Amino acid sequence: xxxxxxxxxxxxxxxxxxxxxxxxxxxxxxxxxxxxxxxxxxxxxxxxxxxxxxxxxxxxxxxxxxxxxxxxxxxxxxxxxxxxxxxxxxxxxxxxxxxxxxxxxxxxxxxxxxxxxxxxxxxxxxxxxxxxxxxxxxxxxxxxxxxxxxxxxxxxxxxxxxxxxxxxxxxxxxxxxxxxxxxxxxxxxxxxxxxxxxxxxxxxxxxxxxxxxxxxxxxxxxxxxxxxxxxxxxxxxxxxxxxxxxxxxxxxxxxxxxxxxxxxxxxxxxx
Amino acid sequence: xxxxxxxxxxxxxxxxxxxxxxxxxxxxxxxxxxxxxxxxxxxxxxxxxxxxxxxxxxxxxxxxxxxxxxxxxxxxxxxxxxxxxxxxxxxxxxxxxxxxxxxxxxxxxxxxxxxxxxxxxxxxxxxxxxxxxxxxxx
Numbered sequence: 001x002x003x004x005x006x007x008x009x010x011x012x013x014x015x016x017x018x019x020x021x022x023x024x025x026x027x028x029x030x031x032x033x034x035x036x037x038x039x040x041x042x043x044x045x046x047x048x049x050x051x052x053x054x055x056x057x058x059x060x061x062x063x064x065x066x067x068x069x070x071x072x073x074x075x076x077x078x079x080x081x082x083x084x085x086x087x088x089x090x091x092x093x094x095x096x097x098x099x100x101x102x103x104x105x106x107x108x109x110x111x112x113x114x115x116x117x118x119x120x121x122x123x124x125x126x127x128x129x130x131x132x133x134x135x136x137x138x139x140x141x142x143x144x145x146x147x148x149x150x151x152x153x154x155x156x157x158x159x160x161x162x163x164x165x166x167x168x169x170x171x172x173x174x175x176x177x178x179x180x181x182x183x184x185x186x187x188x189x190x191x192x193x194x195x196x197x198x199x200x201x202x203x204x205x206x207x208x209x210x211x212x213x214x215x216x217x218x219x220x221x222x223x224x225x226x227x228x229x230x231x232x233x234x235x236x237x238x239x240x241x242x243x244x245x246x247x248x249x250x251x252x253x254x255x256x257x258x259x260x261x262x263x264x265x266x267x268x269x270x271x
Numbered sequence: 272x273x274x275x276x277x278x279x280x281x282x283x284x285x286x287x288x289x290x291x292x293x294x295x296x297x298x299x300x301x302x303x304x305x306x307x308x309x310x311x312x313x314x315x316x317x318x319x320x321x322x323x324x325x326x327x328x329x330x331x332x333x334x335x336x337x338x339x340x341x342x343x344x345x346x347x348x349x350x351x352x353x354x355x356x357x358x359x360x361x362x363x364x365x366x367x368x369x370x371x372x373x374x375x376x377x378x379x380x381x382x383x384x385x386x387x388x389x390x391x392x393x394x395x396x397x398x399x400x401x402x403x404x405x406x407x408x409x
Contacts, residue, residue: 025357025362031331031334033334033335034336035334035336035342035345035346035349036334036349038346039346039349039350039353042350043353055362056353056357060331061330061331068302076304076306076307079362080306081306081307081308081356081357082304082306082307082308083307083308083309083310084307084309084330085301085302085303085304085307085309086302086304086307087300087301087302088301088309088330089330090297090300090301091293091294091297091301091311091328091330092311092327092328092329092330094327097293097296097297097327097328100296100297100300101292101293101296103296104292104295104296105296115292126288126292127292129288129289129292129293129323129324129325130324130325130326131324158327163329203316203318203324205318205319205320206316206317206318206319207317207318207319207321208319215314215315215316215317215326216286216313216314216315216316216317217312217313217314217332218286218290218312218313218314218315219310219311219312219313219332219348220290220294220310220311220312220313221308221309221310221311221352221355221356221381222294222308222309222311223308223355223356224303224305224388225294225297225298225301225303226298226303227386227387227388228294228295228298228385228386228387229383229385229386229387229388230290230291230294230383230384230385230386231355231378231381231382231383231384232287232290232381232382232384233348233351233380233381234380234381234382235344235347235348235380237341237344
């Protein structure tokens with residue numbers, strides 16, 4: 001028996017594919033990366049001439065801020081696609097991610113959601129996805145309380161908005177924080193919002209491969225948030241530290257042991 | 272890692288779970304503009320107990336390429352990304368022109384791991400009995 005619907009769909013699909021190939025989309029990119037531009041070229045898409053004359057824009061975060069600036073009131077056209085959501089920073093800024101995860105946890109707990117289930121030891125079964133984290137300077141008082149409860153723990157300080165391992169350091173004594181606060185030339189409590197830091201429990205028992213610490217970089221594509229639609233990429237990579245791992249206090253300043261960021265590790269010298 | 276399939280499955284589920292929870296926690300605050308998509312880089316650390324920890328999420332994962340292998344991976348990654356967000360009928364009049372109208376299954380190295388549009392609303396994540404994780408990870 002012929003499946004007319006399938007055949008019809010097949011014809012439409014082929015037709016659309018042809019349309020697509022003949023359809024010259026216009027691209028724009030201010031993210032000056034060869035792989036992006038090569039991909040556009042491979043598809044036969046052409047570079048947009050004017051600033052708004054694009055169908056697909058691979059933009060930097062700064063451009064996204066400009067595009068969605070409420071003062072310009074600009075809205076994307078029907079045939080435009082952009083590679084960031086307007087307020088992507090809710091997930092990608094370290095302090096906001098932490099705030100959102102904590103809020104989500106609280107909400108689930110309140111409604112007695114199955115995801116808020118705890119195990120025998122009282123830890124969340126599903127919701128403990130980030131190490132214990134506090135936002136500084138706001139959470140300083142509760143951080144100190146927690147610090148005193150586990151005086152031997154190591155913590156890691158990260159600026160909220162920086163990437164590639166910039167400004168990160170490990171903390172094992174409270175006076176390191178005080179020293180840091182005074183060296184930033186501002187009274188600790190009055191650091192501006194821009195200079196928010198997060199301080200997290202340092203995971204000091206990483207899985208090691210060949211004695212070295214590593215982490216995974218996993219690519220995830222989101223095409224819609226409501227309803228949520230997420231794709232996981234099955235090729236990723238691991239980033240290794242160049243030096244063997246030790247939780248030794250004497251080595252807490254050696255970032256070649258603790259941070260896997262390529263930007264840090266590319267300066268490491270292999271002996 | 273030679274700890275058996277069960278352990279590595281648990282580890283993989285644990286990573287999927289972290290991705291799910293992180294995205295769900297911002298679901299209600301993100302401005303869901305239909306013209307937008309985002310390819311994130313999730314940085315995940317695995318501890319000695321094979322528990323995964325989400326360290327951070329990058330909105331612009333580095334597309335700088337260092338080696339030939341690296342270049343191939345990132346070329347393919349972008350190609351597969353465009354294949355999903357710009358479907359063949361993207362520009363046609365009956366299409367909704369969003370990044371979310373992928374009907375074809377040309378996913379490359381991607382797998383659809385969360386799709387609430389086709390999920391039964393009554394089936395709450397985690398409700399699956401005996402299951403380690405939300406029913407999303409079939």
